[in-house]
Amino acid sequence: MKFTRRDLLVWGAGAAAGLVVSPVPWKVLDDVSIWSQNWPWIPQPARGPVEVKQSFCTLCPNGCGLRVRMAGGWPVGVAGVSSHPISRGALCPLGFAAHQLNWHPRRLHAAQHHGEPSSLSEAQAAFAKACGEGSIVIIDGYPGRAASSVLKTFAEKQGGTYRVVTSSESRALAPYEAWIDAPSSSLGYDLENAQTVVSFGAPMLDGWGTPGRFTWLWAERAGGMTDPQLRLIQIDSSFSRTAARAWQWVPIRDGSESALASGLARVLLEQKLVPAHGPIPPIALSEVAAQTGLSADAIQDLARTFVSHLPVLAIAGDNDPAIAALNIVLGSVGARGGIVRRSKNAESYVAADADIPNARAVLIDGSVPWDFAPQTEAEVFRFAAWDGGPSQSDWLLPSPGFLEALTDVPTAPTLSVETYAVAPALVRPPSEVMSIEQFLSVAEPTLIPVDKIIHSRCEELFRKHSGTLYGQEKTPVAKIASVQKLEEEFSKGAVWVDEPSPSGSMRCELKEWPAATPASRVESWTTEWPIAVLPPLATKLYIESNLREAPERRNA
Amino acid sequence: MSARYGMVIDLDLCTGCGSCMVACAAENNVPSLPQSTARTGLTPIVVRKVSNKMAGSARRETFIPIMCAHCEHDTPCVKVCPQQAVEVDKETGIVMQMPQRCLGCRYCMTACPYHARYFNWWDPSWPKGMEKSLNPGVAVRMRGVVEKCNMCHARMHSAKEKAAAAGKREIDPADYIPACVEACPTGAIRFGNLADANDPASKAARSPEAFRLLARLGTEPKLYYKSKEAWVRALAESNPAHGADQSQEVQRG
Numbered sequence: 001m002k003f004t005r006r007d008l009l010v011w012g013a014g015a016a017a018g019l020v021v022s023p024v025p026w027k028v029l030d031d032v033s034i035w036s037q038n039w040p041w042i043p044q045p046a047r048g049p050v051e052v053k054q055s056f057c058t059l060c061p062n063g064c065g066l067r068v069r070m071a072g073g074w075p076v077g078v079a080g081v082s083s084h085p086i087s088r089g090a091l092c093p094l095g096f097a098a099h100q101l102n103w104h105p106r107r108l109h110a111a112q113h114h115g116e117p118s119s120l121s122e123a124q125a126a127f128a129k130a131c132g133e134g135s136i137v138i139i140d141g142y143p144g145r146a147a148s149s150v151l152k153t154f155a156e157k158q159g160g161t162y163r164v165v166t167s168s169e170s171r172a173l174a175p176y177e178a179w180i181d182a183p184s185s186s187l188g189y190d191l192e193n194a195q196t197v198v199s200f201g202a203p204m205l206d207g208w209g210t211p212g213r214f215t216w217l218w219a220e221r222a223g224g225m226t227d228p229q230l231r232l233i234q235i236d237s238s239f240s241r242t243a244a245r246a247w248q249w250v251p252i253r254d255g256s257e258s259a260l261a262s263g264l265a266r267v268l269l270e271q272k273l274v275p276a277h278g279p280i281p282p283i284a285l286s287e288v289a290a291q292t293g294l295s296a297d298a299i300q301d302l303a304r305t306f307v308s309h310l311p312v313l314a315i316a317g318d319n320d321p322a323i324a325a326l327n328i329v330l331g332s333v334g335a336r337g338g339i340v341r342r343s344k345n346a347e348s349y350v351a352a353d354a355d356i357p358n359a360r361a362v363l364i365d366g367s368v369p370w371d372f373a374p375q376t377e378a379e380v381f382r383f384a385a386w387d388g389g390p391s392q393s394d395w396l397l398p399s400p401g402f403l404e405a406l407t408d409v410p411t412a413p414t415l416s417v418e419t420y421a422v423a424p425a426l427v428r429p430p431s432e433v434m435s436i437e438q439f440l441s442v443a444e445p446t447l448i449p450v451d452k453i454i455h456s457r458c459e460e461l462f463r464k465h466s467g468t469l470y471g472q473e474k475t476p477v478a479k480i481a482s483v484q485k486l487e488e489e490f491s492k493g494a495v496w497v498d499e500p501s502p503s504g505s506m507r508c509e510l511k512e513w514p515a516a517t518p519a520s521r522v523e524s525w526t527t528e529w530p531i532a533v534l535p536p537l538a539t540k541l542y543i544e545s546n547l548r549e550a551p552e553r554r555n556a
Numbered sequence: 557m558s559a560r561y562g563m564v565i566d567l568d569l570c571t572g573c574g575s576c577m578v579a580c581a582a583e584n585n586v587p588s589l590p591q592s593t594a595r596t597g598l599t600p601i602v603v604r605k606v607s608n609k610m611a612g613s614a615r616r617e618t619f620i621p622i623m624c625a626h627c628e629h630d631t632p633c634v635k636v637c638p639q640q641a642v643e644v645d646k647e648t649g650i651v652m653q654m655p656q657r658c659l660g661c662r663y664c665m666t667a668c669p670y671h672a673r674y675f676n677w678w679d680p681s682w683p684k685g686m687e688k689s690l691n692p693g694v695a696v697r698m699r700g701v702v703e704k705c706n707m708c709h710a711r712m713h714s715a716k717e718k719a720a721a722a723g724k725r726e727i728d729p730a731d732y733i734p735a736c737v738e739a740c741p742t743g744a745i746r747f748g749n750l751a752d753a754n755d756p757a758s759k760a761a762r763s764p765e766a767f768r769l770l771a772r773l774g775t776e777p778k779l780y781y782k783s784k785e786a787w788v789r790a791l792a793e794s795n796p797a798h799g800a801d802q803s804q805e806v807q808r809g
């Protein structure tokens with residue numbers, strides 16, 4: 001049989017038609033898709049045995065308990081620790097993605113001098129030269145740690161100064177130093193026993209203090225209740241997240257918090273709604289009404305609401321002496337459910353001023369918020385794990401990132417009791433990374449290393465025989481057999497919590513009403529996050545969901 | 557006995573912090589790509605803000621987490637899928653999505669009344685080295701397929717393995733908690749077996765304050781919400797993709 005050209009065309013057309021109606025093209029398309037969806041260069045998760053370790057988040061001074069899942073020696077997931085007595089399993093939204101931070105594109109891997117690559121040895125030589133030529137200033141953003149002790153000791157040995165950059169929550173406690181004989185670092189809020197919490201712009205449900213502490217209190221005693229055990233009154237110029245969830249939102253004009261606190265104190269004192277006697281604030285109620293936009297009647301009603309559900313505690317968003325004075329008028333200072341003194345041994349810190357004259361060198365710890373930009377002629381050595389952009393620093397030195405260094409976790413700024421924990425180093429830092437205390441120990445070899453300071457602090461706690469250790473079980477320190485056992489518990493993620501101080505142990509007298517100060521606005525964690533960058537997954541919050549406004553200065 | 561896993565979200569306790577969204581993304585190896593937007597990003601759980609449209613002190617706002625409702629009957633996405641890439645698991649009631657079967661036609665996205673499904677437009681990528689931080693229990697999200705909440709299925713597998721190793725047939729409820737539930741700082745999200753009358757989530761779902769979005773469609777979603785506020789409960793018949801009040805702040809993209 002002869003195979004003609006016509007036969008070839010018929011066979012070709014038949015084959016093409018048959019192929020089209022067969023599953024072959026679709027199967028090929030499907031296989032190509034699957035093949036192209038699994039390119040060899042598509043990242044795959046790390047392999048290795050998964051283990052869970054306990055630690056603490058040290059990205060800000062609130063020290064939340066962390067349960068870290070590790071695979072192949074790397075953290076592959078973090079969650080809160082529900083048995084942590086303060087954070088109670090909660091983390092801030094950024095904390096859940098913090099394990100990605102160590103690979104952030106802005107991670108610092110090498111020293112920089114004026115933006116050019118340099119080395120740690122050159123930085124050490126420059127610092128040693130500067131120390132020999134003049135005074136130094138060391139700035140810390142997370143005081144109370146063993147590392148802070150190293151910084152302070154070095155500053156003292158060099159005849160320099162040690163300064164601290166505090167959070168807005170700590171600054172809100174600063175005015176009390178003028179009226180009581182105690183440093184503000186020894187004070188805290190007894191939220192657990194308060195019945196009414198009046199927030200003057202503080203983002204109580206949006207990143208204030210230790211995440212989990214107030215949110216759980218609110219959820220258990222107030223959330224969704226028409227007559228809650230805990231009344232949250234939010235005085236705010238905008239309908240913030242906290243205002244949306246508060247028992248009462250009091251809208252006032254921006255910046256009039258101080259005037260309203262004075263007006264409320266005036267009503268409380270003039271109408272004898274409180275037992276306190278004190279100086280009447282020198283501001284007329286009509287003036288308060290004009291400044292705040294509230295009516296005089298509304299201000300008087302608000303004052304009566306305050307005292308109808310005691311104890312009442314006023315919380316300022318930042319340093320505001322009038323709000324602190326209002327707490328004194330309300331009898332909330334040194335009282336249960338008010339401002340309490342949690343420690344008699346707390347150190348007093350001098351706040352760092354951005355203007356630093358007459359210094360030869362300024363050393364800034366990685367815990368200092370990136371926004372802190374010193375105005376100085378001195379040579380600035382800044383430690384950071386991430387580069388947040390222009391920083392007014394001569395030297396940018398790479399420091400350990402998330403979970404990369406052993407550190408202790410002292411009491412968080414707003415707590416009413418002393419706490420202590422130890423966060424072990426779970427990850428090895430990159431080779432060129434050096435902590436600020438290691439850097440200083442090169443210049444001053446007699447400095448006591450961090451691990452020895454932590455050991456001595458554990459010994460001190462053991463000798464004190466006070467408080468309770470919250471680990472896998474709740475154990476009074478008095479029942480712990482040895483320092484070694486205590487340290488072992490700490491290494492497994494235990495938290496020491498001291499006994500609450502007796503109320504009434506703090507006397508506070510107001511002789512004259514404080515002068516008004518300009519208000520500063522605190523919005524949420526996005527403005528208080530000390531780290532130079534956000535975890536990449538933070539975009540879920542402000543790009544991929546429109547849940548939040550994009551933070552202006554962050555590089556997620 | 558087969559379970560019917562579901563969630564009850566107390567909207568009166570949601571502060572809109574977004575921890576659930578970040579924890580979900582971290583757990584499920586969802587990348588954060590620079591080109592992602594509210595319309596194109598993968599957000600298996602997304603928290604939206606809705607208001608009562610009032611002004612001044614009468615204004616009320618609440619936050620409503622939207623995710624796959626795991627419809628039990630006539631599950632819309634299952635019915636339209638030409639690939640059998642979606643099915644309701646008989647043992648758990650979880651609506652399962654199998655990306656290897658999905659051909660990316662996106663019929664299911666159109667069919668989903670909750671707009672809780674997302675098409676994955678891009679290959680997953682992370683900054684150099686960040687792949688070491690990925691969850692080894694979950695695959696990376698493959699391009700060209702539809703994704704959604706699977707109630708952290710990998711966690712259920714881990715719980716089953718743990719139970720099997722202990723010689724048990726049933727998993728311990730404490731071993732199977734989805735990432736969003738674990739992350740919530742107010743305990744607003746309650747997860748459990750709705751078929752068990754004694755399960756706290758099941759009890760919460762039967763509360764008079766509980767409601768389901770678009771329940772009139774008869775798909776028996778296993779995602780319940782709870783609120784004491786009447787205007788919030790009125791959200792039940794609204795389209796969550798556009799929010800209750802169609803206001804700017806709840807629109808996507």
